[in-house]
Amino acid sequence: MISATQRRVFWGLVWFSILVLSLPTIIVLGASVTSGNMIAFPPEGFSLKWYEKIALARDIRGAFGRSLIVAFVCLVISVPVGTFAGIALTRYRLRFTSLIQIYLLLPFTIPLIGSGIGMMLVFGNWGILGHVWPVGLACAVINLPFIIWSVSSSAAVLDSDLELAAANCGAGRIETFLHVTLPGVMPGVITGGLLMFVLAMTEFLVSLLLTDARTVTLPVQIYNNIRSIITPDLAAISSVFVVVALIAVWLLDKLVGLEIFLKSK
Amino acid sequence: MTTDPDNSDFRYPLRWRLMDGAERLLEIVWPRRFGRFTGWLLLLPALLLVGILVLGLWQMAESSLHVLDRNTFLPSEEYTxxxxxxxxxxxxxxxxxxxxxxxxxxxxxxxxxxxxxxxxxxxxxxxxxxxxxxxxxxxxxxxxxxxxxxxxxxxxxxxxxxxxxxxxxxxxxxxxxxxxxxxxxxxxxxxxxxxxxxxxxxxxxxxxxxxxxxxxxxxxxxxxxxxxxxxxxxxxxxxxxxxxxxxxxxxxxxxxxxxxxxxxxxxxxxxxxxxxxxxxxxxxxxxxxxxxxxxxxxxxxxxxxxxxxxxxxxxxx
Known part of the structure; x- marks a missing residue:
């Protein structure tokens, strides 16, 4: 940026964006440690009593546990499926590649409410509605393009001569896969798995459609509580998500570096 | 050649034998001559998973063609x-x-x-x-x-x-x-x-x-x-x-x-x-x-x- 005016205008807008993006998070963190019974900013005194309250609340612990189950089911389904698909798309010559790509992008192109309602009808027909694990399956479906994308981008830079060399040295197909292909795409698998886990933890709309009063996940629990009353214990639950997000960003930065998202293709 | 300290006849490590077994099993389940279709096999789970969405769209299309019967609160039989x-x-x-x-x-x-x-x-x-x-x-x-x-x-x-x-x-x-x-x-x-x-x-x-x-x-x-x-x-x-x-x-x-x-x-x-x-x-x-x-x-x-x-x-x- 050469001109001072431009710098001032752009940085002004950037600071406004940072404020808009971060202020709600900071306020939530602040509100969660208030010692008063009302959400107020600045908080009236410091106390961790709301954390104690949510740690003891049975419905919240249950919802948190179910969210973890959903995230794990999503991980267990999506990581192998996404890894194989990502490898297949980059390392094998397939016909109709662009058609397959459009098909595999359906989870992104169908609006979330449409996917959610559709899966609600399908799961209802299969008689599995009312369990927790179908929510994990649904999360795996709607976020699948993320892991396929991250595995494909690491598989694309893997030299295919390495696999031929392994085979040439007498390695079988499983051995080649386990010792050459899989380690090669591992960064993509880990990044994709991380995305899938966190997105399943925070998934709201599809959970709302697929759960009932006995199987609510944590985001749905927060949503239901907000509609009744806003108290600081909700801020404490929300802070749990902030911590999860902080860990996720830190891990993502350590594993692949956040700057990778700025590269032009 | 490596020799086992207490056993004279050399045995392959367990991991090798498991790997050989797995390779042999794979040769039966998915022989090399199917190689042309391996890509499709790897893609299949993803295609099936996304298939749930297609099935969902189909179900929505089907139920959008029935009006709600206000007397019984069940979808009507006929298509409309x-x-x-x-x-x-x-x-x-x-x-x-x-x-x-x-x-x-x-x-x-x-x-x-x-x-x-x-x-x-x-x-x-x-x-x-x-x-x-x-x-x-x-x-x-x-x-x-x-x-x-x-x-x-x-x-x-x-x-x-x-x-x-x-x-x-x-x-x-x-x-x-x-x-x-x-x-x-x-x-x-x-x-x-x-x-x-x-x-x-x-x-x-x-x-x-x-x-x-x-x-x-x-x-x-x-x-x-x-x-x-x-x-x-x-x-x-x-x-x-x-x-x-x-x-x-x-x-x-x-x-x-x-x-x-x-x-x-x-x-x-x-x-x-x-x-x-x-x-x-x-x-x-x-x-x-x-x-x-x-x-x-x-x-x-x-x-x-x-x-x-x-x-x-x-x-x-």
């Missing part, structure tokens, strides 16, 4: 298009659809206004730590999830919230900032900003900084070099970001539900109400399919403009 007729004639749904489209357009305008400078500074800043901090500010909300973000906005904009506190300091207000149309658009802009920046940034990365230097050395001020040099070159990224933001905000549920307070429903909220309040599956399915169709048109435009590889899935070898 009257659910679509109901939507077509309803002034309420027209209003909801019109509100969603307006909300989406305003969201695109404000999101791009904020995302463009953000992406520009992100790409052009010479300091690595500034870039890192900007990226963290961008990714953190993305991972926090929509409900918690909406909750944060509820607190910030509330009657006794931070914004009204600031207004109080300068002696105005308090204002009612929540549960109206602008609040929903604000929430959507906050939600969409990371997506838009991440779509714009690669487009801006590919513009060499020298072009701007050249423009200014030829006497263009920064506004003119933005308008005539940077914006035209970033056009694909800008169009792509607009369409993605448009589609996502048009179909959003959480922000209108939480920040609109029930009075600012978008299409997704109307669909939800059909299923869970009035329990009219047929009408709800018809609405949902219309939304899917609307979204697909927008997506078709994206794919037509940039190709299916927009997400870089399966790079060309």
């Amino acid at each position: 298009l009257s659910n679509y007729g109901t939507i077509w004639q309803s002034a309420t749904y027209f209003k909801v659809i019109w509100r969603s489209v307006q909300g989406a357009v305003w969201t695109v305008v404000f999101t791009l206004l904020l995302a463009f400078p953000f992406a520009y500074v992100l790409v052009r800043t010479p300091r690595a730590w500034v870039r890192k901090l900007l990226l963290i500010a961008l990714f953190l909300p993305f991972f926090i999830g929509q409900v918690v973000r909406a909750y944060g906005i509820l607190i910030v904009l509330g009657t006794s919230g931070a914004v009204n506190d600031v207004f109080g300091l300068i002696g105005v207000g308090p204002y009612r900032l929540l549960f109206n149309f602008p609040a929903v658009v604000f929430g959507l802009v906050q939600y969409m900003l990371p997506f838009a920046v991440l779509m714009l940034a690669p487009a801006l990365t590919s513009i060499p900084q020298e072009t701007e230097t050249a423009a200014s050395s030829l006497g263009a001020n920064w506004l003119r070099s933005m308008r005539h040099v940077v914006l035209p070159m970033a056009k694909p990224g800008i169009v792509g970001a607009s369409l993605v933001v448009m589609t996502l905000s048009l179909t959003d549920f959480a922000m209108p539900a939480m920040l609109g307070g029930g009075s600012q429903d978008f299409i997704a909220n109307a669909i939800y109400d059909q299923f869970f309040r009035t329990a009219d599956q047929g009408l709800g399915s018809a609405l949902a399919l219309l939304l899917v169709a609307l979204g697909s048109v927008l997506v078709a435009v994206i794919i037509g403009l940039f190709g299916a590889g927009t997400l870089g899935m399966g790079e060309k070898k």
Whole structure:
């Protein structure tokens, strides 16, 4: 940026964006440690009593546990499926590649409410509605393009001569896969798995459609509580998500570096 | 040759024998001559998983063709298009659809206004730590999830919230900032900003900084070099970001539900109400399919403009 005016205008807008993006998070963190019974900013005194309250609340612990189950089911389904698909798309010559790509992008192109309602009808027909694990399956479906994308981008830079060399040295197909292909795409698998886990933890709309009063996940629990009353214990639950997000960003930065998202293709 | 200390006849390690067994098993289950189809085999689970969505669309199409029988509260037997007729004639749904489209357009305008400078500074800043901090500010909300973000906005904009506190300091207000149309658009802009920046940034990365230097050395001020040099070159990224933001905000549920307070429903909220309040599956399915169709048109435009590889899935070898 050469001109001072431009710098001032752009940085002004950037600071406004940072404020808009971060202020709600900071306020939530602040509100969660208030010692008063009302959400107020600045908080009236410091106390961790709301954390104690949510740690003891049975419905919240249950919802948190179910969210973890959903995230794990999503991980267990999506990581192998996404890894194989990502490898297949980059390392094998397939016909109709662009058609397959459009098909595999359906989870992104169908609006979330449409996917959610559709899966609600399908799961209802299969008689599995009312369990927790179908929510994990649904999360795996709607976020699948993320892991396929991250595995494909690491598989694309893997030299295919390495696999031929392994085979040439007498390695079988499983051995080649386990010792050459899989380690090669591992960064993509880990990044994709991380995305899938966190997105399943925070998934709201599809959970709302697929759960009932006995199987609510944590985001749905927060949503239901907000509609009744806003108290600081909700801020404490929300802070749990902030911590999860902080860990996720830190891990993502350590594993692949956040700057990778700025590269032009 | 390695010799085992206490056994003279050499035995392969267990891991080798397991691996050999696995290879032999694979040779039976999936012989090498099937090699041509291995790619398809690996792709199959993903195709099946996404197939659940296709099945869902099919079910919605099927149930949208039955009207709700008001006497028995069960879907009627015969096939009819009257659910679509109901939507077509309803002034309420027209209003909801019109509100969603307006909300989406305003969201695109404000999101791009904020995302463009953000992406520009992100790409052009010479300091690595500034870039890192900007990226963290961008990714953190993305991972926090929509409900918690909406909750944060509820607190910030509330009657006794931070914004009204600031207004109080300068002696105005308090204002009612929540549960109206602008609040929903604000929430959507906050939600969409990371997506838009991440779509714009690669487009801006590919513009060499020298072009701007050249423009200014030829006497263009920064506004003119933005308008005539940077914006035209970033056009694909800008169009792509607009369409993605448009589609996502048009179909959003959480922000209108939480920040609109029930009075600012978008299409997704109307669909939800059909299923869970009035329990009219047929009408709800018809609405949902219309939304899917609307979204697909927008997506078709994206794919037509940039190709299916927009997400870089399966790079060309």
